[in-house]
Amino acid sequence: MKKRILILTASFGEGHNSAARGIRDGLARVAPEGVEVELHDLFAEAYGTINELVRRSYLGLINFAPHAWGIVYRWLDRKKDFAKDFNRFVGVKQRLKALLESFRPDAVVSVFPAYPHLLNQVSDSNPNYQNVVVVTDSITVNAIWYRCRGDYWLLPNEQSAEVVRAAGVPADRIRIFGFPVSPKFADLSRQRQSLSQGKPRVLYMINAGTRAAPEIVNRLLALDIELTVTVGRDEKLRRAIESVSRNRKIEIVGWTSEMPRLLCKSHLLVGKAGGATVQETIAAGCPMIINHIVSGQEEGNARLIVQTGAGVIAITPEDIVAQVQHAFANGGAQWHEWYSNISQLSRPRASLDIAEFVLEIQASRLDYGDAESVAKPFNPQCF
Numbered sequence: 001m002k003k004r005i006l007i008l009t010a011s012f013g014e015g016h017n018s019a020a021r022g023i024r025d026g027l028a029r030v031a032p033e034g035v036e037v038e039l040h041d042l043f044a045e046a047y048g049t050i051n052e053l054v055r056r057s058y059l060g061l062i063n064f065a066p067h068a069w070g071i072v073y074r075w076l077d078r079k080k081d082f083a084k085d086f087n088r089f090v091g092v093k094q095r096l097k098a099l100l101e102s103f104r105p106d107a108v109v110s111v112f113p114a115y116p117h118l119l120n121q122v123s124d125s126n127p128n129y130q131n132v133v134v135v136t137d138s139i140t141v142n143a144i145w146y147r148c149r150g151d152y153w154l155l156p157n158e159q160s161a162e163v164v165r166a167a168g169v170p171a172d173r174i175r176i177f178g179f180p181v182s183p184k185f186a187d188l189s190r191q192r193q194s195l196s197q198g199k200p201r202v203l204y205m206i207n208a209g210t211r212a213a214p215e216i217v218n219r220l221l222a223l224d225i226e227l228t229v230t231v232g233r234d235e236k237l238r239r240a241i242e243s244v245s246r247n248r249k250i251e252i253v254g255w256t257s258e259m260p261r262l263l264c265k266s267h268l269l270v271g272k273a274g275g276a277t278v279q280e281t282i283a284a285g286c287p288m289i290i291n292h293i294v295s296g297q298e299e300g301n302a303r304l305i306v307q308t309g310a311g312v313i314a315i316t317p318e319d320i321v322a323q324v325q326h327a328f329a330n331g332g333a334q335w336h337e338w339y340s341n342i343s344q345l346s347r348p349r350a351s352l353d354i355a356e357f358v359l360e361i362q363a364s365r366l367d368y369g370d371a372e373s374v375a376k377p378f379n380p381q382c383f
Contacts, residue, residue, distance in 0.1 A: 015275025022180035026351030140300030178347025179279030287338035
C-alpha cells in the first residue's frame with residue numbers, strides 16, 4: 001500500500017519552495033512506486049490575487065527595507081499567542097481540513113512555519129498523521145517554528161538544532177539531515193573540480209541590490225577569473241550587465257533550473273544570504289562571499305557561513321572584489337581553507353535522507369494533551 005505524503009509550502013521566500021521541491025523529488029527517487037505525494041501552497045490556493053499582492057509586498061520589504069522586516073521578525077520571535085493570529089486564516093484552514101479528509105496523508109511535511117499552527121487548529125489532539133516540521137532557517141530560528149505541536153522537527157545543521165533544543169523541544173523529536181536541496185546535488189557532488197584546473201570560476205547571483213550589480217561586474221571582469229552572472233528574468237538588468245561587459249568574456253544566465261550544476265562547477269559564489277542560496281552553496285561545497293543580508297532570518301544564514309569559516313561578508317563593490325582577490329591569492333590559500341570548512345558542512349543527500357526518514361517513521365501517535373498548553377513560550381511540554 002502506497003504511503004501518502006502531503007507537503008505544504010508558501011511562496012514567501014524561495015527557501016520554502018526549494019525545500020518542498022527537494023523533498024518531493026527525494027521521495028520520487030527513494031520510492032518511485034511506493035509513495036503518493038501532493039505538494040500545496042494553500043495560501044496561494046485560498047487567496048489568489050490577494051496572496052500575490054502580499055507576497056510581492058513581502059519581497060519588496062525584505063529587499064528594499066530589510067531593517068523594517070527585521071523589526072517584524074523579532075516581534076514574531078517574542079510572540080506567545082500565535083493561535084490567535086492564525087484564527088483569521090479561515091480560507092486556508094477550510095482547504096487544509098478538506099485536503100486532510102480527502103487525501104488522508106500518512107505524514108504532513110511543513111516547510112513554512114504557519115502550517116503546524118494551522119494543523120493544530122483543524123486537527124484533534126491525536127491526529128492520524130505524522131506532523132513533520134522542516135525548518136528552513138539557520139541559527140536565528142524564529143519561535144514560530146517550534147511554539148506549536150509536532151511529531152518531529154528536521155533541522156539543517158547542529159547549530160540550529162541547538163537553538164530549538166534550548167527552546168524546549170525534546171531531543172528525541174529533533175533530527176539533523178541538512179537542508180533538503182535538490183537530489184541533483186548528490187548526483188553532482190563528485191564532479192567538483194580542484195582550483196588547479198584553469199582559472200578560478202566565480203558565480204555572481206544577482207537577486208538583491210541590483211543597482212550596484214553593474215559596478216560589481218565591471219570590477220570582477222578586471223580580475224583573472226572566469227565569471228558567470230545570473231540575472232533571472234530581469235531583462236533590464238541583463239542589458240545593464242551586457243553594457244558594462246564591453247565584449248569581455250562573461251557568461252550571463254537568465255532564469256535556469258541548472259543552479260546545482262552552476263554551483264558545483266564554481267569555486268566561489270557571490271550572493272545574498274537567502275536560505276536556499278546558502279544551503280545550496282553548502283551542498284555544492286562552494287565557498288561564499290555574502291553581499292546582502294535581510295535582517296532577521298538571513299542573519300543566521302550569514303552567521304553560519306562566517307562562524308564555520310566557509311566564507312565572508314562583503315557588502316560594497318570594493319570589498320567584494322578585494323575578498324575575491326584575497327581568496328585566490330598565494331595559490332588560493334584562503335580558498336582552500338574555506339573549501340575544507342564548507343565540505344564538512346555539506347549534506348548533498350539531505351532530500352534523499354529526509355525522504356527515507358518520512359517513509360520509515362512509525363505510524364504510532366503521540367498524545368499532545370491540551371493544545372493551549374503548547375502555546376506557552378519555550379515550554380513544549382505536550383510531547
